Amino acid sequence: MRPNATEVLHFSEDPTITRFVPLVALTSSHGEALVWAVDDARAPDYWFPRQCPRAMAWVGPNTTRADQDRIIGAGCGDRVHAIEYDWLQRLLSVNLYAYRLPAERFHPFGTPPSAMVSTDTIEPLGPAEPVRDLLELHRAAGIQLRLLDNLWEFWDEVVESTLEFSGIRLRNAKPRPE
Template identity: 70%
Template sequence: MRPRPGEVLHFSEDPTIARFVPHVAPTSREAEAYVWAVDGDRAPDYWFPRQCPRAMAWVTGRTSDVDRDRIVGAGSGVRVHAIEYGWLEALRTARLYAYRLPAAPFRPIASPDSQPHAMVATEPVEPLGPAEEVGDLLACHEAAGIQLRVLDNLWPFWDQVVESTLGFSGIRLRNAKPRPAAR
């Protein structure tokens, strides 16, 4: 599920949203109220149940061959997503919907030291049509050529990713299992 030209997407498990109104999410680092959406590059970050913790990494122009082979895997594409075993059934059975929104009111948002990770609008936005069911989330990953790893614990993978030259994103990591005890 990707946006068409002139669109951005908002993913939700609620198929009944008629209007998106700017708000400050309880977990947001941003103080301003926004309507949140994503472009085509970041859409795969949301092919998960909303509360599912996930660690994602991808090859960028500055990624070393060593990091690509070590973390993504030799000959294994350019992107990998990881979840924990405890979330696999939710991933398999989630009913996720995508709302197509007009891109015009949105602008990219990023941390000062990173690439844009989302699109935001400061005015209410109405969907271009009804919510569309995304379908099989595993199949979405497969069709996009994205590796999906199922791990006992996300933290060892995450720690390698953030110290690498790969691009990365972690979403809902507060819902992951605790870090394993140091050995």
């Protein structure tokens, strides 16, 4: 599930949204009311249940071959997503939906951009579209999906590497092992 060039996507488990009203996210550090969406490059970050903690890493222009081979794996592509085993059944059974929104109403957020945002109320371009088999989406995109008992050791390796990365809902991960 990816947007075309004139769209961005908003992923949700709610298929009944008819308009997106800017809100201040509970975890926001900037305090601005926004509507959040993602472009094509960041869409795979959201092929998960909303509350699922995930650690993601990919090859960037400054990534060393050693880090790519060590963390992603030799011959295993250029991107890996990791979740905890406890989230696998939820990943397999979630009813996830994507809303297509007009890209011209959004601007990049963050450096480098991690999302697209708008301060306007936005109406979707159509009804919510079911996002089907999340495992197949990962496979078709060439993204490794790794299952771990606990995310923290992997996450620590990723953030100390030369890979580019993103962690979403990490507060929902199991505690760090002692």
